[in-house]
Amino acid sequence: MHGIPALIGGGNTGDGACALVGVGFGPSNLALAVALREAGVDLGCRFLEKRDRFVWHGNMLLHGSRMQISFLKDLVSLRDPTSRYSFLNYLHGQGRLQDFINLRTFYPSRREFNDYLAWVAADFDDQCEYGLEATAVEPERTGEGVSRLRVHARDRMGRERSWLTRNVVIGAGATPKVPEPFLELVGKAASGGPLVVHSNDYLAAADALARAGRVAVIGLGQSAAEIFLDLHGRGVAVDVIARGPAMRPADSSPFANQVFDAGYTDYLYGLPPGEREALLRAFHNTNYAVVDPELIDAIYGILYQQKVERSDRHRMLTRHDILAARADARADSVAGVVLDLAGLDHGGRDSRRYGAVVLATGYRRHIHRDLLRPMEPWLTDGEVGRDYRLPTVPGCTAGIYLQGCCEATHGLSDTLLSILPIRAQEIAQGIAAGLTGGRGMDIRTLMKGDHRNEDHRAARAP
Secondary structure (H helix, E strand, O other): OOOOHHHOOOOEOOOOOEOOEEEOOOHHHHHHHHHHHHOOOOOOOEEEEOOOOOOOOHHHOOOOOEOOOOOOOOOOOOOOOOOOOOHHHHHHHHOOHHHHHHHOOOOOEHHHHHHHHHHHHHHHOOOEEEOEEEEEEEEEEEOOEEEEEEEEEEEOOOOEEEEEEOEEEEOOOOEEOOOHHHOOOOOOHHHOOOEEEEHHHHHHHHHHHHOOOOEEEEOOOHHHHHHHHHHHHOOOOEEEEOOOOOOOEOOOOHHHHHHHOHHHHHHHHOOOHHHHHHHHHHOHHHOOOOEOHHHHHHHHHHHHHHHHHOOOOOEEEOOEEEEEEEEEOOOOOOOEEEEEEEEOOOOOEEEEEEOEEEEOOOEEOOHHHHHOHHHHHHEOOOOOOOOOEOOEOOOEOOEEEEOOOOHHHHOHHHHOOOOHHHHHHHHHHHHHHHHOOOOOOOHHHHOOHHHOOHHHHHHHOO
16 A cells, blocks of 8 residues: 555554544444545554444334435445445345346435445444444543543443544434423333333334324424324324424425535535535525425325314424423323423414324434543644544644534535545545655545455455
8 A cells, every 4th residue: 555554454553552443333434444445454443333233223214214315325436436335236246236226216215225334334343343332532641742542432231441542533423302391201111201202212112102192293304204104104193293384395406416515515615604604504405304305295195185084183283382391190091291382373372192202303413522522622623624633732643533523614415425435535535644644645546446455355246
């Protein structure tokens, strides 16, 4: 490999530290692992994943749910369409390529795409430590500076482990956003409390929800729509409750979709902060609080058929605010939930009892802040770099990179699958340049043909 022969064959940097620890092993860090391998780079990477196995949004792999982006935006194709880790090569290996072509679609089922990701992840089992949750990233001081970091993690038994590394890439995903009225209720069903779950845990609770009677679904976005349709199919009565006036369609038109292109990241990053914010607001309806139009049509059709049948099984309680939520146990039933609602248009108030509540209320991306708290004295207030590296004070040469936490600077694609291969390439190049003292090594040239690891290529060749 050009310029960094010391990194081939083990990845030890010579001082007992590995070159890279990745926090989380979802699609983002999986794409990075693939990019490094296909460049022929062996950094001795370790990835720490709190789940026991690879799964991507496992509790929203609903029957019939489909991807919202093209299968060509897989882990590799935008970087190298000939990669053996492409979705098309996965289909070929599974014996389904011709059958998939006959579907005449760019949008596989979510279950199939999860299976594709797991298929790729299985090739990196030697690099990933499952069942370990990272708890902190600390500076390892050497003299007056910091050239290494210590990553702490804990397993399910509470046992602590740590790794010394020159670089950390945080791709730990997001955590469920729980509205304030539900903070004391969510996740308490196992201890006798009411059944209140976030969409992040939906499938695990689906059977219990089907027995709960009337269910409130909070939210008007894609997850709320998918959960409504799934509960409808299970025979459940549903109230959809939200502050907004209606489900709005996602703008997936070609020009709007250009905001997810890799080149748009360069454009957005180069703008002044105020102009960036204005553009992010302008394209908000391409990704947030919006629903695929075909799902809106399906839901409207169900509600219309109710009118024909003079039924009130499902209700859309839009333009309602939830003032409070409390458990309500009856002697003849399991614990339910009473919601105090306020109409935003007419000002009226109402209390309604539900057998269960599903929160389709989105996610928060704060894990990196919690992990990096011990690093605060070594971080500056500057913007994250174009290469996704956090700026550090003089004397700190260790690299900290963020995946999926940079929407404000890098655009709406940052939390999505859209640019995974390109971002992985950029981060890999930044790490390699840092390890070689910035000697101008360009990993793009290393990701082509002659420099790939032929042993790994043979392992997955069709």
